[in-house]
Amino acid sequence: MRPEALGEAVLDVAVLVSVGRHPVTGRARRADQDARGVELAKSLERAQVTLLHAGTLGEEDEEALRGYLGMGLPSLALIEQPRGADVLPALARALEEANPQLVIAGERAEQGEGSGMLPYLLAERLGWPLIGGVADVESIENGTATLLQALPRGQRRRLRVRLPAIVSVDAAAPAARQSAFGPARRGEIEAEPAAVEWDEAQTEWSVTPARKRPKRLKIVKAASARDRFKAAAAKAEGGSGQVLTDVTPEQGAEAIFKLLKEEGVLR
Amino acid sequence: MLETLLPILIFSALVLAVIGAVRRVLLWRQGRSSPVPILQGLAAMPRRYLVDLHHVVARDKVMSNTHVATAGGFVAAAVLMILVHGLGLANPVLGGLLLVASALMFAGSLFVAKRRRSPPARLSRGPWMRLPKSLMAFSSSVFLITLPTVGILPAGTGSGILALALAAVLVCGLGEMFFGMTWGGPMKHAFAGALHLAFHRRPERFSSKRGSGCATALKALNLDDPKAPLGVETPSDFTWNQLLGFDACVQCGRCEAVCPAFAAGQPLNPKKLIQDMVVGMVGGSDAGYAGSPYPGKPVGEHAGTPHGPIVARTGTALVDAETLWSCTTCRACVEECPMMIEHVDAIVDMRRFLTLEQGNTPGKGAEVLDNLIATDNPGGFDPGSRMHWAADLNLPLMRELGQVDVLLWLGDGVFDMRNQRTLRALVKVLRAAEVDFAVLGNEERDSGDVARRLGDEATFQALARRNIATLSQYRFQCIVTCDPHSFHVLGNEYGALGGPDFNANWEVRHHSIYIAELFAAGRLQVAPSKGGKVTYHDPCYLGRYNGEYEAPRNVLRSLGIEVTEMERSGYRSRCCGGGGGAPNTDIPGKQRIPDMRMNDVRETGAELVAVGCPQCTAMLEGVVDATAEVRDIAELVADALVERSADAGNGRDSSRASQPAVESRPVVKEVTP
Numbered sequence: 001m002r003p004e005a006l007g008e009a010v011l012d013v014a015v016l017v018s019v020g021r022h023p024v025t026g027r028a029r030r031a032d033q034d035a036r037g038v039e040l041a042k043s044l045e046r047a048q049v050t051l052l053h054a055g056t057l058g059e060e061d062e063e064a065l066r067g068y069l070g071m072g073l074p075s076l077a078l079i080e081q082p083r084g085a086d087v088l089p090a091l092a093r094a095l096e097e098a099n100p101q102l103v104i105a106g107e108r109a110e111q112g113e114g115s116g117m118l119p120y121l122l123a124e125r126l127g128w129p130l131i132g133g134v135a136d137v138e139s140i141e142n143g144t145a146t147l148l149q150a151l152p153r154g155q156r157r158r159l160r161v162r163l164p165a166i167v168s169v170d171a172a173a174p175a176a177r178q179s180a181f182g183p184a185r186r187g188e189i190e191a192e193p194a195a196v197e198w199d200e201a202q203t204e205w206s207v208t209p210a211r212k213r214p215k216r217l218k219i220v221k222a223a224s225a226r227d228r229f230k231a232a233a234a235k236a237e238g239g240s241g242q243v244l245t246d247v248t249p250e251q252g253a254e255a256i257f258k259l260l261k262e263e264g265v266l267r
Numbered sequence: 268m269l270e271t272l273l274p275i276l277i278f279s280a281l282v283l284a285v286i287g288a289v290r291r292v293l294l295w296r297q298g299r300s301s302p303v304p305i306l307q308g309l310a311a312m313p314r315r316y317l318v319d320l321h322h323v324v325a326r327d328k329v330m331s332n333t334h335v336a337t338a339g340g341f342v343a344a345a346v347l348m349i350l351v352h353g354l355g356l357a358n359p360v361l362g363g364l365l366l367v368a369s370a371l372m373f374a375g376s377l378f379v380a381k382r383r384r385s386p387p388a389r390l391s392r393g394p395w396m397r398l399p400k401s402l403m404a405f406s407s408s409v410f411l412i413t414l415p416t417v418g419i420l421p422a423g424t425g426s427g428i429l430a431l432a433l434a435a436v437l438v439c440g441l442g443e444m445f446f447g448m449t450w451g452g453p454m455k456h457a458f459a460g461a462l463h464l465a466f467h468r469r470p471e472r473f474s475s476k477r478g479s480g481c482a483t484a485l486k487a488l489n490l491d492d493p494k495a496p497l498g499v500e501t502p503s504d505f506t507w508n509q510l511l512g513f514d515a516c517v518q519c520g521r522c523e524a525v526c527p528a529f530a531a532g533q534p535l536n537p538k539k540l541i542q543d544m545v546v547g548m549v550g551g552s553d554a555g556y557a558g559s560p561y562p563g564k565p566v567g568e569h570a571g572t573p574h575g576p577i578v579a580r581t582g583t584a585l586v587d588a589e590t591l592w593s594c595t596t597c598r599a600c601v602e603e604c605p606m607m608i609e610h611v612d613a614i615v616d617m618r619r620f621l622t623l624e625q626g627n628t629p630g631k632g633a634e635v636l637d638n639l640i641a642t643d644n645p646g647g648f649d650p651g652s653r654m655h656w657a658a659d660l661n662l663p664l665m666r667e668l669g670q671v672d673v674l675l676w677l678g679d680g681v682f683d684m685r686n687q688r689t690l691r692a693l694v695k696v697l698r699a700a701e702v703d704f705a706v707l708g709n710e711e712r713d714s715g716d717v718a719r720r721l722g723d724e725a726t727f728q729a730l731a732r733r734n735i736a737t738l739s740q741y742r743f744q745c746i747v748t749c750d751p752h753s754f755h756v757l758g759n760e761y762g763a764l765g766g767p768d769f770n771a772n773w774e775v776r777h778h779s780i781y782i783a784e785l786f787a788a789g790r791l792q793v794a795p796s797k798g799g800k801v802t803y804h805d806p807c808y809l810g811r812y813n814g815e816y817e818a819p820r821n822v823l824r825s826l827g828i829e830v831t832e833m834e835r836s837g838y839r840s841r842c843c844g845g846g847g848g849a850p851n852t853d854i855p856g857k858q859r860i861p862d863m864r865m866n867d868v869r870e871t872g873a874e875l876v877a878v879g880c881p882q883c884t885a886m887l888e889g890v891v892d893a894t895a896e897v898r899d900i901a902e903l904v905a906d907a908l909v910e911r912s913a914d915a916g917n918g919r920d921s922s923r924a925s926q927p928a929v930e931s932r933p934v935v936k937e938v939t940p
Contacts, residue, residue: 024649029641070626096763162755178633180626181725 011047011140014100016091016118017076019055019064020110028060030067033106035176037169038071041104041116042177044137051076052094057191067188070179078191086199088118090124092116094194102145107132107170111200119168126166131159134167136174153233269412269430270355276438278490280445287449288458289836294548295514297573299496301468301506308465314466315473315607316398318679321478323605333378337402338457340372343443348409351416362417369410376402376651389520391538394556398443405440408433451549456517463515466508467607483598483812484759485615488724498619498722502547502585503573507615508656513544515606518558522610525835527842528593528849532857534561535593537600540586544613547571547585563591577617580625591617592629593854596720597807602838618722628721630853636723639730643712645851653709656687660694663705668800670742673704674696674780676757678750679713680881685888686749689881692905693749693778699908700790704718704747710737716752719760721848731756731764734811735771745774747781749901751808751880752846758813777809779819779879779900786825795827802873802895803830804864804887805840806880819879822900826907830877831865841867845882861886869894877903 014077015038020031041049051068055061057078069076079094081087095103108116123130136148145165149157150172222228244255260266325331347365350356386392444458448454467473472482489495499505505513522537523529529536539553539561546553552570560566564587569814571577571585578588591614600610622628628636638647654662665674675697680686697704712730719727734757738746748754758775765771776784785791803823809815816837823830835841844850844860865887870875876895878884888897 023641024647027641072626127721178622178626178628178636180622180624181723182624185493 011044011102012098012100013041013044013047013048013049013097013102013104014052014095015041015068016103016105017051017053017065017068018106018112018211019061023042023110028064030064030179031106032176033108033168033170033173034078035068035071035179036171036173037104037106038068038073039176040137040169040173041102042071042073043174044102044140049073050098051101052091053077053092054079054091054194056080056082056248057189058123060071062189065189066184066187067179069189070181070184071177072180072183072184073187075188075190078189078200080191081194081196084199084202085196086202087207088121088125090194091118093123094192095122095126099164101143101165102137102140103128103164103166104134105168107168119166123166124201126164128164128166129161130168131161132168132170133172134169135172136265137167269434272434273352273412273437274355276434276441277349280441281349281353284445284449286329286449287446291449291451291455291459291514294573295507295511297503297548298505298507298510300504303468303470304468304506305675306472308467311470311473312461312465315467316461319473320464320605320607322474323603323607326603329378330382333375333382336371336375338375338378340368340370340375340406341402343368344372344406344409345444347649348413351413357416359417362413365413366410366417369406369413373403373406373410374806376406384408387520387524388559389524389538391518391520391556391558393555395453401440401443401447404436406446408437408440412437420437425452432454437531441465453518456606457513459514460517463606463608464865466511468506468508468512468612469609472607479814481814484763485612485719487620487728487763490725490728496622497724498621499613499616500576500620501574501622502544502571502577505544505613505616509609509616510548510606512606513541513548513613516541516545516608517606518542519605520558521603521605523559525599525603525839525841527595527597527599527844527860528854528856528864529562530863531844531860532562532839533593533854534564534587534590534856536561540590540614541608541610542576543571543586547575547577551751553585556609561587578621580627584917586617588621588627588629589854591621592632592852593849593856594847595807595842595844595849595860597842599807599839599842600812602811605709606786615720615722616701618720619724620722622722623725628723628852631851632721632848635848635851636718636721636726639713639715639718639723639726643678643730644682645713645717646679646682648712650712651709653677653681653711654706656681656684656690657694657706660691662694664708664709665705665708665741665743666708668705671701671703671705672744674738674741674743674746674752675704676714676746676748676750676775677706677711678748678753678881680750680923683881685884687771689749689884689901690901692883693901695905696782696785696791696901696908697747699792699905702785702790705743707737712737714750714753714755714756717848719756722848723745731761735761735764738773739770745753745776745781747778749879749881749899750777751777751806751812752882755808755812760851764785775817777813777815777879779809779822780815782819782900782904783818783825783907786822789802791825791904792909793826793904794909796907799875800831800871800873801828801875801877802833802868802871803836803877804833804843804868804883805836806878806883807840807842807846809879810840811838819877819900821902826903828877828903831871831873833871835867843880843883843886845880845886850882850886859890861890865890865893865895 017034018031020029022029041047053065053076058136065076070150079090081090105119108114119130131147131149133150134147135150138146138148141148143163145161147159147161213257220228220231222231244252324334344365345360347368351361351365357360360743376399379402383399443452444454448458474480496504518538520538526537536559538558542556543553550572552567554567556566570581571586577585583674594614596611598611635645638645641648642648675911677690680690712734715727715730746757754777755776761771803819805816820830841864842860843864873895876897877900878897884897884899
């Protein structure tokens, strides 16, 4: 049953999906976070979900994108962008045109730059609010959404945000349902040509495989099990941290520079 | 008076039977098309009935004799009755024969009645309880009515009332035997069963004069046609001869008695499943079912229609999904079914819809399928680490050799530390016998067995096609594997995926078969066993799927081990619970299947249970407080190997000097002069 048939207000939700990369084999797949975004969209009542992808349609890409269709969506809109293009303007234009109330994106892509900046840059361009790390959309009424945002250590924060808005999801959102072969094969990929803006900056970059980031050792000096539990469950309380408010960008940058020096990141 | 009444009764019963038959055929025709040779099938039917069906029925001698007497007597009596009483051929010879036939049938029905006095739980009750009475009513009334015809009693014996009473009894009998046969009574099994044998979807499974048949490979789905349906959603999505097969069920419950999931209290009963398919085909609720229910699911809560869904996305329909996912695909039900019904095919057909269309594989099933797609193995391990277990073994690689005698298919057990011990043992045995072998190494992928049993035909075919492409690059005489699942899939299921340009029919052997051959050729020398009681657990995919019961026992015999058989062994072996993706879907029951199997082992008093399958090893070794050790046949052989004499030892591996065996490679060697 199409949501329109209910004759009630329909919520337009756009999910930005990318081509993922399996962490072990590097094969193209539906990206985990984006798939969680689709799952979140599908769990919304009266939602009209559209899938948006900006990129090319290579054979491997198509199989990965069909992974999203296999979650039970009839079609996916492909904004055609060649490799090396900056997808941001094209995506922003498409969103402006479609004007969805809610845009869901994964926190960061599994390949390419994977900077995690896309939702932020989109929000900046569109002038929409952005909520990161959303675990659940609790309700949507009168143009406002009540969201549950995931914080470290399983904590949740309830936020109210006016729509349209962009939310990004990470591993805290519900796991994506299985992608089924039948709907994946039947689903349609509707390619739309779009103006191309080349990513000039990227050509100047050199790309190397990422190294595992070193983890800061957590030294817990606890005498009893109770203390250890408290230490494990406690909020991050960086003792020497400081909150800067009402400072000029220069002051802020200076503070960050100072911290990086202290931590030995910059020498 | 009877002379005028009898033809009317007989022919009206026949007419009603024909009307019922047409109705029944139309019900079957709701199914999808499935081309079968009609005339050839009808011609083969008597042999299939007398040889294959009775081979299964004869496992229960009393019941077999009862059925021969009752069914044989009935068929003869029915034909003769139509001739003598229907057409009025009051020939004393025919009449005499009719007396004999009806007497035989009566004798048979006495045994049926005796069995029905306190029927075992596996038998259905309800209308089946009146069957002996109907059989006796038919046979006795026909017998009595025929007495005047042959002149034993003078014509016109008995008053009109007696004749009327006799006619009334005959009507009861005719009603059950003729009318009920096509209108859905217990005798339906005779009508549908005969046609089911003739139009069976797997004609290859029947024996011929050339030998016994075996057809256990699942039928491939056509994935090239985007319009072709994926699996079975509604009862009418089965092929017409599958529906016919369901209708042939005689509700004897032999499947129920052997089903490991049913015994474990999981919500599956093969008999009920088949009956539910009949309910769906006709339309209605399962309230009329009079046998054991699915454990934990009362009868009467499910209903379906021919074109309605079998499994509802929410709520209940004909069958609950967990019923379908409880099956271990062990084929015990199919092996026991006297009507040759293919339960496992039906279950996998319905699973295919759930996985390929609904994306509803339960438990870890979905994760396993995702892993198979992304990493070619169900555990999600790095496919590049496939050979890490054998880092010290210097296994020859197919890619480097191109041509060997034996391609050793390792299977996904390479990632499992327990199975790695089996593989090491197998390599040791092959080296001791100086077998020219090689492995695919990282080029090998999961055979696709689990994906296929979980209903993901797409992933199975993708894996299979890539494996076929890899295998067809190399030349070898046979594939040897220690995994019966790979053995079955490579040997029986890949063949259908081969094309005109490449052949996917290889000679595949289970390691027990190959080791038995090595023993027969005198290529292995072993020390006699130290004794101790040993039993052997038949893996489903080696035994029932491939009919190989002897080779593993021969190997054990060559080791000097006398196998103490479990009560359920050979074709009746009880599943370990590890097949069909059942450990992944993990449907809860009252007890675990492997626990029951280790109990079977305990009952023999064996200290060691020999196995031949990585799944069985894992499942049986997972049993807590087991009384017996679980060892693979390869491990037993490897342990018993005797080093050859020095001369022979020097000669070994001469054919492949670049890859010396591990044992002969010194770790430290003194080089001081």
